[in-house]
Amino acid sequence: MEKRFIYADNAATTAVSEEVLEAMLPYFRTGYGNASSIYKLGRDAQKAVETSREKVAKALGADPREIYFTSCGSESDNWAIKGTAELMAKKGKKHIVTSVFEHHAVLHTTEYLEKHGFEVTYVPVSDKGLIDPQDVKNAIREDTALVTIMYANNEIGTIQPIEEIAAICHEKGVLFHTDAVQAVGHVDIDVHRQGIDMLSLSGHKIHAQKGIGALYVRKGLILPNLIHGGGQERGKRAGTENVPAIVGLGVAIESATKNIAEKAAVITPRRNRLIDGILKLPYTRLNGDRDKRLPGNLNISIEGIEGESLLLMLDMNGICASSGSACTSGSLDPSHVLLSLGLEHAVAHGSMRLSIEEDVTDEDVDYILEVVPKVVERLRAMSPVWEKMMKGQKYE
Ligand code: PLP
Numbered sequence: 001m002e003k004r005f006i007y008a009d010n011a012a013t014t015a016v017s018e019e020v021l022e023a024m025l026p027y028f029r030t031g032y033g034n035a036s037s038i039y040k041l042g043r044d045a046q047k048a049v050e051t052s053r054e055k056v057a058k059a060l061g062a063d064p065r066e067i068y069f070t071s072c073g074s075e076s077d078n079w080a081i082k083g084t085a086e087l088m089a090k091k092g093k094k095h096i097v098t099s100v101f102e103h104h105a106v107l108h109t110t111e112y113l114e115k116h117g118f119e120v121t122y123v124p125v126s127d128k129g130l131i132d133p134q135d136v137k138n139a140i141r142e143d144t145a146l147v148t149i150m151y152a153n154n155e156i157g158t159i160q161p162i163e164e165i166a167a168i169c170h171e172k173g174v175l176f177h178t179d180a181v182q183a184v185g186h187v188d189i190d191v192h193r194q195g196i197d198m199l200s201l202s203g204h205k206i207h208a209q210k211g212i213g214a215l216y217v218r219k220g221l222i223l224p225n226l227i228h229g230g231g232q233e234r235g236k237r238a239g240t241e242n243v244p245a246i247v248g249l250g251v252a253i254e255s256a257t258k259n260i261a262e263k264a265a266v267i268t269p270r271r272n273r274l275i276d277g278i279l280k281l282p283y284t285r286l287n288g289d290r291d292k293r294l295p296g297n298l299n300i301s302i303e304g305i306e307g308e309s310l311l312l313m314l315d316m317n318g319i320c321a322s323s324g325s326a327c328t329s330g331s332l333d334p335s336h337v338l339l340s341l342g343l344e345h346a347v348a349h350g351s352m353r354l355s356i357e358e359d360v361t362d363e364d365v366d367y368i369l370e371v372v373p374k375v376v377e378r379l380r381a382m383s384p385v386w387e388k389m390m391k392g393q394k395y396e
Contacts, residue, residue: 020208025244058254185256
């Protein structure tokens with residue numbers, strides 16, 4: 001078996017595409033003007049920023065004036081949540097509804113707000129990784145300021161019933177924000193039709209560079225300013241615009257959203273082949289609903305192994321994957337997402353996420369399906385946990 005290089009971690013980040021890079025380069029070389037300057041070089045930069053805003057708006061079914069450029073998805077989440085909290089606290093509304101398995105950009109923000117006098121209800125998810133809109137409805141109170149529920153989960157790829165949740169929020173007169181960092185470019189989004197008040201997205205998940213994002217804020221909703229200073233982003237987020245990155249985001253989102261169905265038609269059968277192939281191994285389980293998930297995502301728990309060891313061995317075989325138990329905080333706690341599905345710690349520790357795009361070919365899928373069982377067999381052969389399991393003993 002010839003070694004290959006397979007990038008199967010697009011949920012972590014993506015490569016900047018050629019067309020994005022080509023679109024950006026002139027704004028480093030010759031079009032370097034400050035978008036606030038009045039001479040032509042500056043006006044051209046300003047025009048490029050506004051053209052990109054139009055592209056982002058079009059991709060989301062929004063108006064350009066509803067799009068604010070930020071530095072990343074985390075910044076967009078922070079602004080939407082803290083901004084709404086500040087706004088609504090003035091009306092005596094200091095309660096937020098979110099879910100237990102949000103990205104930390106949301107969870108650490110709500111935890112911060114809890115330390116500053118807000119109450120937060122964390123709705124559960126089912127063992128398939130889906131939120132029940134009724135749970136959101138039941139969690140909403142008279143003093144609820146905001147509901148924030150992610151569009152698609154970053155670890156297990158499950159897609160949430162966003163339209164239903166948005167409808168409930170509107171019925172109850174509550175603002176609704178969604179973290180769509182993993183969803184944009186993979187599912188059709190139309191913020192006006194779907195009744196979304198705020199939406200966060202990030203460039204580096206859709207082949208733009210790292211360090212650029214956007215927040216959609218529905219017309220009529222005036223969030224407090226995020227960065228005080230100059231008049232950029234209509235005075236809401238000061239700071240000289242990162243023109244190349246903004247231009248890149250516009251090109252990236254236009255490209256990512258133009259053929260979602262066609263891309264899914266190519267990726268989904270490959271993804272399913274990977275799921276079926278890996279699940280042939282004993283003591284494995286797919287995390288998250290099989291169908292209501294992002295086309296390229298699979299997350300599988302493999303009992304008797306450590307996720308990190310698996311990743312290292314996959315890396316030695318040229319496969320870039322990610323572990324469900326990746327410890328972003330430096331602790332060895334397993335992923336809060338996998339625990340929220342009801343997985344035991346030991347099972348959650350042995351999890352692997354692959355997030356593929358069209359460049360992962362059928363031959364690549366064959367290769368992964370050859371490598372994974374071999375690696376798992378080797379790791380299990382060395383694992384005291386597996387040995388105990390095989391002897392029918394309880395393991396911790
Ligand atoms: N939200 C979700 C669901 C994500 O997956 C990520 C990144 O992995 C973020 C937010 C943060 O985005 P960024 O890396 O642009 O800050």
